[in-house]
Amino acid sequence: NAGVTQTPKFQVLKTGQSMTLQCAQDMNHEYMSWYRQDPGMGLRLIHYSVGAGITDQGEVPNGYNVSRSTTEDFPLRLLSAAPSQTSVYFCASSPGFAGELFFGEGSRLTVL
Amino acid sequence: GDSVTQMEGPVTLSEEAFLTINCTYTATGYPSLFWYVQYPGEGLQLLLKATKADDKGSNKGFEATYRKETTSFHLEKGSVQVSDSAVYFCALDRGNQFYFGTGTSLTVIP
Numbered sequence: 001n002a003g004v005t006q007t008p009k010f011q012v013l014k015t016g017q018s019m020t021l022q023c024a025q026d027m028n029h030e031y032m033s034w035y036r037q038d039p040g041m042g043l044r045l046i047h048y049s050v051g052a053g054i055t056d057q058g059e060v061p062n063g064y065n066v067s068r069s070t071t072e073d074f075p076l077r078l079l080s081a082a083p084s085q086t087s088v089y090f091c092a093s094s095p096g097f098a099g100e101l102f103f104g105e106g107s108r109l110t111v112l
Numbered sequence: 113g114d115s116v117t118q119m120e121g122p123v124t125l126s127e128e129a130f131l132t133i134n135c136t137y138t139a140t141g142y143p144s145l146f147w148y149v150q151y152p153g154e155g156l157q158l159l160l161k162a163t164k165a166d167d168k169g170s171n172k173g174f175e176a177t178y179r180k181e182t183t184s185f186h187l188e189k190g191s192v193q194v195s196d197s198a199v200y201f202c203a204l205d206r207g208n209q210f211y212f213g214t215g216t217s218l219t220v221i222p
Contacts, residue, residue, distance in 0.1 A: 103156045103157065104155050
């Protein structure tokens with residue numbers, strides 16, 4: 001039972017480089033989301049999706065792009081990485097409103 | 113806007129001690145309230161939840177009661193174990209968006 005799978009687990013980038021964090025879930029959840037976790041700030045919502053073809057911004061969307069072409073996948077793109085994007089990123093999915101969030105194991109990104 | 117405030121950590125307790133982690137929220141209406149736990153190197157996982165006022169969520173000896181009059185959802189456990197060492201997050205759900213507290217780190221020493 002895979003649940004929510006994130007790749008890569010660790011990544012080091014140089015300022016200005018681009019990359020994609022992958023997220024896949026096998027629970028047929030309509031809702032998927034990306035959070036970043038920073039010390040002393042808890043988790044902050046970056047982007048979310050309520051179904052294939054539908055995405056919306058969260059609390060801290062600047063510098064990130066998302067798309068949702070299938071129910072299973074929700075990649076997060078950094079087009080031009082900045083040191084301020086050094087963080088731990090979590091993907092989470094949910095079956096719907098007021099439902100439990102299921103989290104991936106996280107991706108630790110360092111931007112030099 | 114909606115927000116969650118939880119007590120600052122870190123918290124260090126001896127095994128079998130009583131645990132309280134305070135959580136208060138600001139929100140209109142009646143959001144669902146959650147406690148999530150994060151063990152070292154892992155993602156968050158649901159510990160317990162409550163969906164309406166006066167509901168009590170419970171799991172693994174942890175409890176929290178949804179108090180609308182005090183806008184609180186404090187986490188309690190009567191006797192902590194070393195295996196409870198983790199970071200605990202209070203959260204509220206507004207449908208499409210979850211709002212998390214900053215997390216409280218708990219260390220239980222034998």
